[in-house]
Amino acid sequence: MDHVQLSTQLTEAYSKMKALTGGWLLKKATGGQGRRRLTVLSPDPEGYTGAQIKIATGAGKTTIYIVPLQEELDLSPLPEDAKEFEKMPKAACKSCSREMPLQVLALHVEDCIPRISSPEDEEPLVVADFLDVETAIEKISSSEDEMIDDADCPICGRMFPKSEISMHASFCGEVSSDCPLVTNADPKDTLEDSTEVHQILCEEDVLRWLTSQIDRSREFHLCVSREDIVERGMKLWQRQKSGSPVNPLKITFIGEAGVDTGVLRLEFLTEMVAGLEKRLFEGKEGKGKIPKYSISDLDKGLFRVAGEIFAVSLAQGGPAPKFLQEWCFNFLATGKLTNITKNDVHEPQLKSLIKKLEESEVVSAYTEDIINCGYTGPINTKKKEDIIRAIVLHATMQRTPMLKELRDGLDIYNLTTVLRQRQEYCRGLFVPDNNNNKVDSNYIVSHLAPEMSETGSMKYIKEVKILNYFQDFLIELEDNQSEGDEDQLTVPKVMQWLTGQAHRHLQLSERERFKITVCFEHACFERMPDHSVCFPVVSACAQTITFPTAHLGTYEEFQQNLTTAITCAKEFQIV
Incomplete structure (x- = not known):
C-alpha cells in the first residue's frame, strides 16, 4: 500500500x-498509554506506506495519531444524521423519543433529562380564577422541590432525598464502616490507600509499589560511553544535578543515534547491575555475595550509588540485584546482623584461621590473630566456639558500613520501608534461590512471534528452516557455555541484543505481553543487486528482528552471520 492508497x-x-x-x-x-510526548513518525522518501505503518504500530498494537501541520482538526461530535452513521444500528431514546445510532445513544442517555411522569399520570389543573393559578403554581413548585431536594446523612455524610433520609438513618449506623457503600472518602484517597505497604502481598506488588514512587515531574538524564561503562556510569550518576534517581531515567550512549524510549535504559541498567556485582561484591556465583571490604570505595560513596542504581533498576524495569547472601539481605531489611555463620566469612586469612582453630587442640598458638579480631575473653579450648563466633562477627562487622551505605541508597524509593515490613516478599529480589531465573533458549523461542508467508510456499519453507536454525543456535550456546569466560557469547547476551535486557521480566504481566516479532527479508538482492552479505536487523525498541533469508541457506552460514551481527553491532545506530 503506497502513500496515495493510505491517504485515501x-x-x-x-x-x-x-x-x-x-x-x-x-x-x-x-x-504511557498516550500520555507521553508524541514523536514524529518520519515518512519514507515516497511517503507513508502500509508496511511502515505495520512496523511502527507493532502490527496494530500501538496507537498512532494524525496531526495536521497548518490547521486544526474539528473535534466537535458528528451530528446524528452524519453519513458515517448511516449503516450503524439505531434506537430511540425513551426520554425524548429521538432516534440515533447506538454509539451516540450511549452518550446521549447520560445527559438527556427524563420526564418525571407520563402525560397519563399528570393531573389536569383546573384554573378557576387568578388565585387558583397562583395556588397551582405553588403546589407544583413545592412538589418538585420535595422531589429534587437532598440532604446529607449526619452519620455517613452521603446525600439522599429528604423523603428517604429518615429511612436511611434508621440503619446507617448499623452498617460496618468497612462497607464500600457507606463512605465519604475521596476517590483519590482510596487510590492512594491501594498502594500502601500493608497491601503488598507478593513480589509483583513490591515492584508495582516501587513504580508508583517514581517522580515524573522531571527526568534523570545520563549521557555515557559504552567503554568502561560501570566506572563512568557511577561517576556521572553522582555528578548529575539536573534531576535525581527518583525521576525517570533517560540514557544516551555517546556517538549513537538511539533515542531512549525505554530500551536504552534497560541496557544501561543491565550493564550496571552486572558490573556492580563484579566491582563491589565478592563471593561464589549462585551462592550469594557480600560487599567487598573497600574503604576507598566507601569513602567515594560508591556503595550508596550502587544502592540507588539497584532501586532504580527494580522500579524502572531493570534486573533485580539477586546475588546477595541471606545475612546481607537481613541487614538491609532490619539494619541488624542476624543469621551469621562461618560460611559467611570470605577473607582467606580469616577462613584459614577458623579452619586451624577447628582442627587444632592448642588454641593459644593463635592468640595474636584472635586478639586482632576483637576477642577479649579467655583463650583456651573450652572457648573455641566463642572465639570462632568473634572471628565471624569481626569479618561481617567490617562489611556493615558498606551495607549501611547500600541501604541508604535503596531508600530513595522508600524501599527500606517495604523491606522492613514485607521482608518475605522482597527476599526473591535480592537473594538467589534454587530456581534458574536466567534467560534460556526456551524463554526466547517461546516468545517469538514470526510473521510467516503463505503455508506451503517456498518462502514459508525457508522461514521455518531459519527459525529452526535460530533455536539450534541458542541451544548450542547453552551447551557450550563455560564458567568464567566473560567474553563468551551467551543466551542472555542474545536476549540483550534483541531487547536491551538480559534478564527475565520480573512481573508476570510483562512476561505475558513480551513478544519478539520475527520478520523475513526475501528481496535483498532486488534492492541491492551487487551486495555480497547482509546481516539481521534488530529493532530493540519494537522488539523486532528481520532475517535476510538469501544469506542463511545453511546452519553454518546462519551461525557465522548471526554471531558476527551480535558481537559487532551492539550500538543503537538506527532511529
Whole structure:
C-alpha cells in the first residue's frame, strides 16, 4: 500500500480529514498509554506506506495519531444524521423519543433529562380564577422541590432525598464502616490507600509499589560511553544535578543515534547491575555475595550509588540485584546482623584461621590473630566456639558500613520501608534461590512471534528452516557455555541484543505481553543487486528482528552471520 492508497483509506475512515489542505504527519507516543510526548513518525522518501505503518504500530498494537501541520482538526461530535452513521444500528431514546445510532445513544442517555411522569399520570389543573393559578403554581413548585431536594446523612455524610433520609438513618449506623457503600472518602484517597505497604502481598506488588514512587515531574538524564561503562556510569550518576534517581531515567550512549524510549535504559541498567556485582561484591556465583571490604570505595560513596542504581533498576524495569547472601539481605531489611555463620566469612586469612582453630587442640598458638579480631575473653579450648563466633562477627562487622551505605541508597524509593515490613516478599529480589531465573533458549523461542508467508510456499519453507536454525543456535550456546569466560557469547547476551535486557521480566504481566516479532527479508538482492552479505536487523525498541533469508541457506552460514551481527553491532545506530 503506497502513500496515495493510505491517504485515501484514512480520508474515507475519518471524513474530517477531507478539509485538511495544509498537510499532515503521523505521530506516536513512546508508551504511557498516550500520555507521553508524541514523536514524529518520519515518512519514507515516497511517503507513508502500509508496511511502515505495520512496523511502527507493532502490527496494530500501538496507537498512532494524525496531526495536521497548518490547521486544526474539528473535534466537535458528528451530528446524528452524519453519513458515517448511516449503516450503524439505531434506537430511540425513551426520554425524548429521538432516534440515533447506538454509539451516540450511549452518550446521549447520560445527559438527556427524563420526564418525571407520563402525560397519563399528570393531573389536569383546573384554573378557576387568578388565585387558583397562583395556588397551582405553588403546589407544583413545592412538589418538585420535595422531589429534587437532598440532604446529607449526619452519620455517613452521603446525600439522599429528604423523603428517604429518615429511612436511611434508621440503619446507617448499623452498617460496618468497612462497607464500600457507606463512605465519604475521596476517590483519590482510596487510590492512594491501594498502594500502601500493608497491601503488598507478593513480589509483583513490591515492584508495582516501587513504580508508583517514581517522580515524573522531571527526568534523570545520563549521557555515557559504552567503554568502561560501570566506572563512568557511577561517576556521572553522582555528578548529575539536573534531576535525581527518583525521576525517570533517560540514557544516551555517546556517538549513537538511539533515542531512549525505554530500551536504552534497560541496557544501561543491565550493564550496571552486572558490573556492580563484579566491582563491589565478592563471593561464589549462585551462592550469594557480600560487599567487598573497600574503604576507598566507601569513602567515594560508591556503595550508596550502587544502592540507588539497584532501586532504580527494580522500579524502572531493570534486573533485580539477586546475588546477595541471606545475612546481607537481613541487614538491609532490619539494619541488624542476624543469621551469621562461618560460611559467611570470605577473607582467606580469616577462613584459614577458623579452619586451624577447628582442627587444632592448642588454641593459644593463635592468640595474636584472635586478639586482632576483637576477642577479649579467655583463650583456651573450652572457648573455641566463642572465639570462632568473634572471628565471624569481626569479618561481617567490617562489611556493615558498606551495607549501611547500600541501604541508604535503596531508600530513595522508600524501599527500606517495604523491606522492613514485607521482608518475605522482597527476599526473591535480592537473594538467589534454587530456581534458574536466567534467560534460556526456551524463554526466547517461546516468545517469538514470526510473521510467516503463505503455508506451503517456498518462502514459508525457508522461514521455518531459519527459525529452526535460530533455536539450534541458542541451544548450542547453552551447551557450550563455560564458567568464567566473560567474553563468551551467551543466551542472555542474545536476549540483550534483541531487547536491551538480559534478564527475565520480573512481573508476570510483562512476561505475558513480551513478544519478539520475527520478520523475513526475501528481496535483498532486488534492492541491492551487487551486495555480497547482509546481516539481521534488530529493532530493540519494537522488539523486532528481520532475517535476510538469501544469506542463511545453511546452519553454518546462519551461525557465522548471526554471531558476527551480535558481537559487532551492539550500538543503537538506527532511529
